[in-house]
Amino acid sequence: MTELIKFLIYDEAPELLDLRRQVRAFIEEEKSAGRIKPGPYGWAEPSSDFSRALGRKGWIGMTWPREYGGHERSAIERFVVTEELLAAGAPVRAHWVADRQSGPLLLKFGTKAQREKFLPEIAKGECYFCIGMSEADSGSDLASIRMKATKVxxxxxxxxxxxxxxxxxxxxxxxxFARTGPRGESRREGVSQFLVDLSWSGITVRPIINLAGEHDFNEVIFEDVFVPDDMVIGTIGNGWQQVTNELVYERSGPDRWMSTYHVLSGMTGKLKKFPSETRRDTVARLVARLWTMHQMSCSIAGMLENGITPHTEAALVKDLGTCFEQDIPEAARTLFPEELRSTFPENDPFNEALRYSTLYAPAYSIRGGTKEILRGIIAKGLELR
Known part of the structure; x- marks a missing residue:
């Protein structure tokens, strides 16, 4: 069988270590000034002010051409900044999707006018995007979408x-992501992508309150919404190729294995006060897995830098990352049982982080594609099916 999956090891050059120090210093400045207050939500917290501050630092749209507001830095440099922001629990949610995947999609498939209009605003931390893929009764089976766009x-x-x-x-x-033509035998034909301004007439955003009692999800309803031709992304009917390219960016980054990093970090701190061989062994194994995820994800950043679209590798990182993210709160509850946690100070950051992560961990294996979908992609990439 042909060797189809390759991950390369990247040793960080001195300039990358210096970049890490710059990001850490910036985060500390923002904390000291009271502009950010990391909490149990971690990076999932949105802050327009913080997004604009990152834009001024040149840390959004880092790899994009300067003519579109970017900074022409490497994918590895962007990876370093991303990892440090997530580790610090910085409130990056507002601009996250736009920087991670919407901008790169427009760079690859968008028109020059679309790039000129949207990319500079994204890079300034002033224009935010969401993902219009999933539908009721479709979930990760994107080919079954029913959202219809009719030519007028x-x-x-x-x-x-x-x-x-x-x-x-x-x-x-x-x-x-909408259907613009016949499904074809594979159901992957006749689909296209559009840029949609959510303030347009005919669009209704309805909140969905999750089991944690919070508003993050939404149902977005389109009722006879007109989308002009200049808002078509790429080519009509080429949506499947485009959307799978987009998903590589969504599945392979550090945000797909660092959602519960603050719980792991908290466990290492608690070990100093509550040492035991079992706790040390379990935490050490989790830290080793963290380093493995770091290396694999960094390798994918290098592939993207070299113009490679690593579908299989990205799916593998997402699958392994999801398992890792879910294992951390499970281990924390076992190593530090409720009887022990009840002795911690009121509003203890570790308890708060664990509570939040426990509530949200089941969802980690859904976003960006379920385990079943991802393992199907991996099997196909390995020529096992």
Whole structure:
């Protein structure tokens, strides 16, 4: 069988270590000034002020061309900044999707006018995007979408709804995945992508309150919404290739294995006060897995830097990362049982982080593709099916 999966080890050069120090110093300045207050939500907290501050530092759109507001830095440099922001629990949620995948999608498939309009605003931390993929009764089976876009004079009329759309109530734009033609035998034909301004007439964003009692998800309803032709991304009918390219960015980054990093960090701190061989062994194994995820994800950043679209490798990182993220709170509850945690100070950061992570951990294996979908992609990439 052909060797189809390759991960390379990247040793950090001195300039990358210096970049890490710069990000850490910036985070400490923001904390000292009271502009950010890391909490149990970690990086999932949005802050427009912080996003704009990152834009001024040149840490959004880092790899993009300067003509579009970018900074022409390497994918590895962006990886370093991303990792440090997530480790610090910085409130990056507002601009996250736009920087992670919407901008790169427009760079690869968008028109020059689309790039000129949206990319500089994203890079400044002032334009935010959400993902218009999932639908009711579709979930990770994107090929089964029913959202329909019909050609009319000067554009398209869109009718249908998107479900579980994170952050739609806070952002400006959506990249919409819709059906524009016949399904074909594979169901992957006849689909396209559009840029949609969520303030347009006919769009309703309805909140979905999750089991934690919080508003993050939304249903976004389109009722005869007109989308002009200049908002088509790429080529009509080429949506499947485009959306799978986009998902590589969503699945391979540190945000897919660092969601519970603050719990792991908290465990290492608690070990100093409550040492035991079992706790040391378990935490050490988790730290080793963290380092493995770091190396694999960094390797994918290098592939993207070299123009490679690593579908299989990205799916593997997402699958392993999901398991890792879910194992951390499970280990924390076992190593530090409720009887022990009840002795910790009131509002102890470790307890708060563990409570939040325990509530949200089941969802980690859904976002960006379920385990079943990801393992199907991996099996196909390995020529096992």
């Amino acid at each position: 004079d000067g554009g398209w009329r869109v009718t249908g709804s998107k479900l579980w759309t994170s952050n739609a109530h806070r952002v400006h734009m959506m990249i919409l």
